[in-house]
Amino acid sequence: MQTPLIIAISGASGSGKSLFTENLLKAFSEQGRPVQILREDHYYKAQDHLPMAEREKNNYDHPNAFEHSLLKEHLEQLRSGDEIDYPHYCYKTHTRLPETERLKPAPVIILEGIMLLARPDLLPLYDVKVFIDTPLDICLMRRMMRDVKERGRTLESVANQYETTVKPMYHQFIEPSRFTADVVVTQGGKNFIALDVISSHIKQALQ
Numbered sequence: 001m002q003t004p005l006i007i008a009i010s011g012a013s014g015s016g017k018s019l020f021t022e023n024l025l026k027a028f029s030e031q032g033r034p035v036q037i038l039r040e041d042h043y044y045k046a047q048d049h050l051p052m053a054e055r056e057k058n059n060y061d062h063p064n065a066f067e068h069s070l071l072k073e074h075l076e077q078l079r080s081g082d083e084i085d086y087p088h089y090c091y092k093t094h095t096r097l098p099e100t101e102r103l104k105p106a107p108v109i110i111l112e113g114i115m116l117l118a119r120p121d122l123l124p125l126y127d128v129k130v131f132i133d134t135p136l137d138i139c140l141m142r143r144m145m146r147d148v149k150e151r152g153r154t155l156e157s158v159a160n161q162y163e164t165t166v167k168p169m170y171h172q173f174i175e176p177s178r179f180t181a182d183v184v185v186t187q188g189g190k191n192f193i194a195l196d197v198i199s200s201h202i203k204q205a206l207q
């Protein structure tokens with residue numbers, strides 16, 4: 001197999017990274033191209049050793065909250081054509097699940113997460129770097145709805161976390177990482193022209 005191409009999709013929480021990834025997957029499926037998706041969130045550190053009250057106070061918007069060394073190892077393995085044991089993470093218990101999933105390499109790997117462009121040691125592994133640039137008020141509104149519905153949070157806890165960590169860490173780490181991107185995408189996960197440009201570029205690169 002040809003060396004897989006890795007597309008990194010980053011941006012604020014709630015910016016539309018997951019939707020953009022899903023829509024990119026659809027574009028590749030239409031081209032009949034196998035794709036493997038990896039989410040940086042799965043590489044949040046395991047915290048089984050901490051009581052729940054401690055886990056709830058953790059700063060999940062700092063690069064140190066992730067095990068990026070394992071993510072890097074996995075990307076290198078996939079690039080070499082090897083399978084990986086992909087971790088799974090639970091936002092409700094703030095730790096890894098005991099089981100991992102065996103993933104095979106594919107010609108296209110889409111990686112999605114908030115800190116992907118903020119880690120200089122990871123940048124050389126990406127073939128295409130995308131930043132989803134969505135105004136923060138829109139991100140917050142989307143995050144409120146999602147976290148209450150899907151991640152077991154209250155409106156008060158989302159607002160508190162946003163003020164104490166999500167917003168300051170965005171300005172410290174995520175916003176500056178925008179300048180490392182090859183493509184900056186406005187209009188979130190539904191920018192079909194950006195989706196078309198990226199999928200056409202990859203199609204050409206794989207020929």
Ligand SMILES: Nc1ncnc2c1ncn2[C@@H]1O[C@H](COP(=O)(O)OP(=O)(O)O)[C@@H](O)[C@H]1O
Pocket residue numbers: 011012013014015016017018019020142143146187188189190191
């Ligand atoms: N351009 C858009 N227009 C409308 N809703 C969008 C758009 N982009 C994303 N969304 C919605 O916003 C929410 C958050 O998007 P998501 O992709 O989960 O963000 P992220 O992965 O960056 O946290 C989801 O419900 C998604 O469907």
Ligand SMILES: O=c1ccn([C@@H]2O[C@H](COP(=O)(O)O)[C@@H](O)[C@H]2O)c(=O)[nH]1
Pocket residue numbers: 012013014017041044060061090091092093094095113114166
């Ligand atoms: O245990 C956790 C782990 C993460 N978070 C929050 O998740 C977002 C990143 O995920 P997105 O899907 O990009 O929104 C990050 O901002 C963390 O604050 C959490 O609350 N708890």
